[in-house]
Amino acid sequence: MNNSSLQNSPLEHGDIEARLWEYIDGLSTxxxxxxxxxxxxxxxxxxxxxxxxxxxxxGKTELEHPSLRFTKNVMDEIxxxxxxxxxxxxxxxxxxxxxxxxxxxxxxxxxGYGVSQIDWSAADSSSSALGVDLGAVDYSRMFxxxxxxxxxxVNILLxxxxxxxxxxxxxxxxxxxxxxx
Amino acid sequence: xxTQTPDLDLIQLVLAGNSAMYAQLVERHQNFVFTIVLRYLxxxxxxxxxxxxxxxxxxxxxxxxxxTSKFSTWLYTIAxxxxxxxxxxxxxxxHSLDDERIFAAADIIDSGLRANGIEQKSRIAxxxxxIKMLSVDDAQIITLFYKGEQxxxxxxxxxxxxxxxxxxxxxxxxxxLKEKMQKHFAAEVKDIY
Numbered sequence: 001m002n003n004s005s006l007q008n009s010p011l012e013h014g015d016i017e018a019r020l021w022e023y024i025d026g027l028s029t030x031x032x033x034x035x036x037x038x039x040x041x042x043x044x045x046x047x048x049x050x051x052x053x054x055x056x057x058x059g060k061t062e063l064e065h066p067s068l069r070f071t072k073n074v075m076d077e078i079x080x081x082x083x084x085x086x087x088x089x090x091x092x093x094x095x096x097x098x099x100x101x102x103x104x105x106x107x108x109x110x111x112g113y114g115v116s117q118i119d120w121s122a123a124d125s126s127s128s129a130l131g132v133d134l135g136a137v138d139y140s141r142m143f144x145x146x147x148x149x150x151x152x153x154v155n156i157l158l159x160x161x162x163x164x165x166x167x168x169x170x171x172x173x174x175x176x177x178x179x180x181x
Numbered sequence: 182x183x184t185q186t187p188d189l190d191l192i193q194l195v196l197a198g199n200s201a202m203y204a205q206l207v208e209r210h211q212n213f214v215f216t217i218v219l220r221y222l223x224x225x226x227x228x229x230x231x232x233x234x235x236x237x238x239x240x241x242x243x244x245x246x247x248x249t250s251k252f253s254t255w256l257y258t259i260a261x262x263x264x265x266x267x268x269x270x271x272x273x274x275x276h277s278l279d280d281e282r283i284f285a286a287a288d289i290i291d292s293g294l295r296a297n298g299i300e301q302k303s304r305i306a307x308x309x310x311x312i313k314m315l316s317v318d319d320a321q322i323i324t325l326f327y328k329g330e331q332x333x334x335x336x337x338x339x340x341x342x343x344x345x346x347x348x349x350x351x352x353x354x355x356x357x358l359k360e361k362m363q364k365h366f367a368a369e370v371k372d373i374y
Binding site: 021 | 195196200201203204207208211212213215216219225228229232233236237240241242243244245304305308309312323327328333348351352355356358359
């Protein structure tokens with residue numbers, strides 16, 4: 001293996017350390033080159049010995065210990081609680097799909113109604129790129145109708161009710177999550 | 182030979198209704214969770230309260246633990262967020278690198294270590310104390326890597342950073358640890374550095 005470039009190139013002190021730490025951590029991509037450097041280069045060898053000792057000392061540091069009653073306190077505390085059901089179980093996807101279906105139904109309903117109001121016989125195919133004379137559509141008829149207005153009001157109310165229910169569920173889930181996390 | 186029941190098996194037992202098994206998980210991870218929390222909160226009383234809360238939260242959310250990561254990784258994430266929430270609520274000041282009280286404490290430890298002689302145990306105590314002098318982030322990353330048996334990817338998940346950023350931070354933390362040891366425990370480290 002050619003390590004002459006590694007051995008001859010002037011390396012910064014920090015660079016040697018960084019590469020040696022990677023080697024010690026088992027993350028190095030130049031393992032065999034570093035092994036040779038550690039074996040043959042006194043600077044690398046000294047630095048390696050120094051870092052390895054610190055590495056081993058860090059591994060031997062002691063963890064802090066809580067009080068002897070710690071486990072008992074935790075077990076006493078959890079005895080008051082139940083394990084909460086998994087989050088996905090209490091978010092009802094039917095509500096989400098219901099909301100989506102509701103809004104799609106409104107859009108489709110209005111489009112259908114709008115199209116049904118077009119006076120096709122009066123349309124001049126040459127007057128519009130779409131083949132429909134948009135000017136011929138009597139928009140006022142769409143909204144100047146008590147049935148349509150009533151339908152819209154009911155839909156809006158239903159929409160608001162569904163939205164309120166959805167937001168309430170989200171708020172509850174968020175509170176629950178916040179309490180648990 | 183006694184072999185430990187894996188965390189995941191214990192969790193399944195707890196979820197199946199055998200909540201007493203949770204005590205084993207608490208016993209297994211309490212020291213580490215307590216250490217992580219203590220890195221943030223310097224009061225042992227507060228740390229014990231928060232660490233206890235971590236295990237209660239973990240218990241209540243156990244059904245949400247999917248097992249895609251190690252239980253310890255999940256637990257340490259809860260420990261980190263709980264500690265930060267506690268600090269935010271109490272507005273407790275996090276110790277900075279230049280905290281005079283830390284330096285004063287270091288001097289006491291330093292003279293104590295000198296009096297005891299330079300033995301392996303003292304050296305370990307010296308490194309432990311030097312870690313405590315680091316910033317919370319540096320101390321946590323070193324603790325997670327060396328004592329929590331967490332990979333860089335797992336630490337990244339816990340501290341919500343990229344693995345590469347964690348790698349760089351770990352390197353910097355070790356450099357700063359070396360500086361702390363050289364500054365405060367000069368006599369003890371002279372044959373290391």
